[in-house]
Amino acid sequence: MKKSRTQILLTLWKWSAIILTIVVVSMVLFKREKPVSKKQTPTIIKDSKDPMPKQVKAEIDPETLMTPEALVKAGEKLIFSTEGPQLNDMGRFPVGKGQCAFCHLFAEEQKLTRCPDLRTIETRSHERIKEARYAAFTKQYADAPDPVSQLKPKATTGGEYLIESLYCPNCYVVEGFGKEGSHDQESPMPIVSEMPMLLNDYEMVAVAAYLQAMDTPDDYSKVTARADWERYFNRKLEVGEDKRPVVQASENLTKTALLEDPPEVIIEKMGCFVCHKIPTVPIATTGLIGPVLTMKTKAIERINSPEYLSAVEMNRARAVTPREYVLESILDPAAFVVPGFGDGDGMPTDYGRKFTVGALNKLVNFLLTLDENSGKNPDGTEPSKPGSASKRD
Numbered sequence: 001m002k003k004s005r006t007q008i009l010l011t012l013w014k015w016s017a018i019i020l021t022i023v024v025v026s027m028v029l030f031k032r033e034k035p036v037s038k039k040q041t042p043t044i045i046k047d048s049k050d051p052m053p054k055q056v057k058a059e060i061d062p063e064t065l066m067t068p069e070a071l072v073k074a075g076e077k078l079i080f081s082t083e084g085p086q087l088n089d090m091g092r093f094p095v096g097k098g099q100c101a102f103c104h105l106f107a108e109e110q111k112l113t114r115c116p117d118l119r120t121i122e123t124r125s126h127e128r129i130k131e132a133r134y135a136a137f138t139k140q141y142a143d144a145p146d147p148v149s150q151l152k153p154k155a156t157t158g159g160e161y162l163i164e165s166l167y168c169p170n171c172y173v174v175e176g177f178g179k180e181g182s183h184d185q186e187s188p189m190p191i192v193s194e195m196p197m198l199l200n201d202y203e204m205v206a207v208a209a210y211l212q213a214m215d216t217p218d219d220y221s222k223v224t225a226r227a228d229w230e231r232y233f234n235r236k237l238e239v240g241e242d243k244r245p246v247v248q249a250s251e252n253l254t255k256t257a258l259l260e261d262p263p264e265v266i267i268e269k270m271g272c273f274v275c276h277k278i279p280t281v282p283i284a285t286t287g288l289i290g291p292v293l294t295m296k297t298k299a300i301e302r303i304n305s306p307e308y309l310s311a312v313e314m315n316r317a318r319a320v321t322p323r324e325y326v327l328e329s330i331l332d333p334a335a336f337v338v339p340g341f342g343d344g345d346g347m348p349t350d351y352g353r354k355f356t357v358g359a360l361n362k363l364v365n366f367l368l369t370l371d372e373n374s375g376k377n378p379d380g381t382e383p384s385k386p387g388s389a390s391k392r393d
């Protein structure tokens with residue numbers, strides 16, 4: 001009895017040990033196998049290509065992104081980068097990919113007056129096309145299209161006017177808002193479908209849809225932007241992809257600064273060296289038209305200068321950080337003119353159209369590393385200080 005009991009216990013012990021080992025081993029094997037099976041999953045899907053896209057299509061029906069409400073929501077994000085944007089302490093809205101809120105007024109309390117007020121633009125859009133000025137622009141471009149956009153003014157509805165404003169700012173220039181010296185014939189508004197904003201067609205329609213719904217919250221009955229776009233361009237609108245990272249294939253690609261370009265090459269391609277001395281950049285040692293670009297130290301100085309603060313007061317300048325200051329200097333040079341550089345040729349005003357986002361960010365980052373001690377620039381001191389002798393001739 002005793003013996004058989006020990007034997008039974010022993011056998012039990014043996015078996016449980018064996019079972020335990022099997023369990024442990026199989027668990028280890030199972031765990032190891034998991035990534036293998038994971039790896040296989042995509043292969044299986046890849047092999048059966050047909051069912052996949054169908055599933056995806058069924059899930060995201062482009063039509064659901066085309067409803068007035070969806071377009072308006074997308075437009076809001078493109079303009080303000082967020083839903084339900086709030087003004088900050090300085091009376092500014094967050095700025096989205098379209099950069100519209102950088103220039104335009106969208107709310108009473110917003111501090112900005114340099115560009116047309118976009119409140120009630122839906123109503124105005126219908127009036128615009130009936131104006132004698134609109135007819136005059138149509139006549140002006142009757143023979144040849146606007147050389148910048150290659151389009152002609154031809155809007156027949158308010159919605160088409162809004163679409164046209166985005167693709168062809170020169171097609172109609174709001175009175176009093178034209179480029180300086182152009183007698184309101186040339187628009188300072190960048191074409192937002194081009195660099196650096198690069199809104200795609202869907203995004204252009206979304207932005208226009210937002211403008212149409214802006215004055216009637218939660219009422220989308222005026223949102224006709226998609227039909228307006230399709231009539232204007234005589235083709236069907238498709239949901240586009242974010243094309244910002246992709247450089248537009250254009251004939252002057254060689255002149256387009258790319259993300260891969262080192263800062264020196266970006267500076268060369270964009271022509272900054274023509275006017276600016278830039279420490280450490282061999283090509284940029286002679287420019288005298290603009291200040292030396294030692295932005296690591298200067299950007300902060302500028303933002304805190306009484307001149308800048310008064311430009312902020314006047315709702316022209318808006319940078320709060322050194323980075324914003326440098327970006328603003330490049331994209332919106334009229335926001336603030338460095339004291340001593342007031343008259344004559346200043347910064348080109350069309351960089352907003354010429355930069356890729358990647359190259360611009362890279363250049364700004366680079367400029368923010370430069371101070372008076374970078375490289376050996378005898379002029380690295382303050383050529384731009386008010387009252388200093390080194391004003392432009």
Ligand code: HEC
Pocket residue numbers: 098099100101102103104114115116121124128162165166169170172173174177178187188189190192207208332
């Ligand atoms: C750098 C400043 C700037 C940016 C950025 C900008 N605009 Fe403009 N916009 C202007 C100026 C200046 C005008 C007036 C000149 C003209 O009519 O083209 C204008 C005109 C317009 C008009 C015509 C207004 C009217 O009363 O007829 C519309 C609509 C418009 N912009 C929408 C937009 C939208 C939407 C965006 C963003 C996707 C945008 N703008 C981005 C400066 C800008």
Ligand code: HEC
Pocket residue numbers: 267270271272273274275276289290291292293295298302326329330333334336337338341342345346347348351363384
């Ligand atoms: C045609 C001449 C010209 C070209 C080209 C030019 N700039 Fe300027 N830039 C100026 C002038 C003049 C000023 C000073 C007036 C002003 O603030 O607008 C200036 C000011 C600046 C400032 C502000 C400097 C400060 O001390 O606060 C920055 C930053 C700047 N430019 C960057 C650039 C960059 C980057 C490029 C090339 C992408 C460039 N500029 C191309 C003429 C030019």
